[in-house]
Amino acid sequence: MSDSHAGHAGHDPAEIDKHVRTYVMVFASLLVLTVLTVAVSYLHLEIHAAVTVALIIASIKASLVALFFMHLISERQIILLIMALTAAFAVVLLLLPAITNHDHIITSNMPAATTSTVTSSESAAHH
Amino acid sequence: MSAELIPYITEERPDTGLTNGKIGIWCFLASEVMLFGAFFASYIVLRTSAVEWPHGSSILNVPLATTNTVVLITSSVTMVMAWASLMRGDMSKYRMFLGITVGLGFCFLGIKYVEYSAKFEHDLLPSKNNFLAIYFIMTGLHGLHVIGGMITNAYFLFAANSYLPHDRQLLINRVENSGLFWHFVDLVWIFLFPILYLL
Numbered sequence: 171m172s173d174s175h176a177g178h179a180g181h182d183p184a185e186i187d188k189h190v191r192t193y194v195m196v197f198a199s200l201l202v203l204t205v206l207t208v209a210v211s212y213l214h215l216e217i218h219a220a221v222t223v224a225l226i227i228a229s230i231k232a233s234l235v236a237l238f239f240m241h242l243i244s245e246r247q248i249i250l251l252i253m254a255l256t257a258a259f260a261v262v263l264l265l266l267p268a269i270t271n272h273d274h275i276i277t278s279n280m281p282a283a284t285t286s287t288v289t290s291s292e293s294a295a296h297h
Numbered sequence: 298m299s300a301e302l303i304p305y306i307t308e309e310r311p312d313t314g315l316t317n318g319k320i321g322i323w324c325f326l327a328s329e330v331m332l333f334g335a336f337f338a339s340y341i342v343l344r345t346s347a348v349e350w351p352h353g354s355s356i357l358n359v360p361l362a363t364t365n366t367v368v369l370i371t372s373s374v375t376m377v378m379a380w381a382s383l384m385r386g387d388m389s390k391y392r393m394f395l396g397i398t399v400g401l402g403f404c405f406l407g408i409k410y411v412e413y414s415a416k417f418e419h420d421l422l423p424s425k426n427n428f429l430a431i432y433f434i435m436t437g438l439h440g441l442h443v444i445g446g447m448i449t450n451a452y453f454l455f456a457a458n459s460y461l462p463h464d465r466q467l468l469i470n471r472v473e474n475s476g477l478f479w480h481f482v483d484l485v486w487i488f489l490f491p492i493l494y495l496l
Binding site for chain 2: 181183186189190193194196197200201204207208210211217220221224225227228231232235236239240246248249252253255256257259260263264266267268
């Protein structure tokens, strides 16, 4: 891993040329994927399919940027560990709404509770 | 002098195999992931609990946002090209690529200004509904990051000479770190674009 470490490649011209070729290829891929994601949105897919496709394309694009432009593909292990930990926490953060929504579904079936809350707060405001 | 205040900014620290600046910027980016993650989570809460949610393209301008996506992706490429040119020691190309990167940042903000103005003209303000509220919050926060990235890139464009010839490696390291931040800004937009405009 350390041999190909991007930031410390020793400024070898051949190595830099190789990097530049990769950058150009990644650039082209990102452009194609951008066109693709916009094109798919015009198909007006059913919402679940549309979200899935859009997130898959976005994740591929994000991975290309992180791996090649941000050099994660040849980065030291400690950075990969930091980002793996961050990714794990971010996933938990993004899953929190699922728990909230589960709660929402339960409470939305109890309009009486909501009404009484509003009434009590309104009467409180009166006093 | 700064090398004495913060060690291992030019040379790698033996135990981590990295400069302290590199570790620092990645830890900062980790915190940024969580910052934007909180807003993405808020978006999911608002959207999934909403009775009705507008399709982004019915309110927002998709062609302008697509153009902005291409602008940011291009600026990420010119950023790495600037870094590669700097490693080659080709200062004129370094200046050209970094100049284009900053210029594309202005281009992005200009297009964003046009978009925001059109919304304001039609009285589509953040207070109007949850969709517009989260749209302005997320793109606004992202816009601030674009400005931040442009400031550091502009600094390395104009202050490059003060690093040469003795602190060339320090400049290379710092430009790489500035680039890491810039790519992160691009990466956030890659997710913002579909969730706000295309879904």
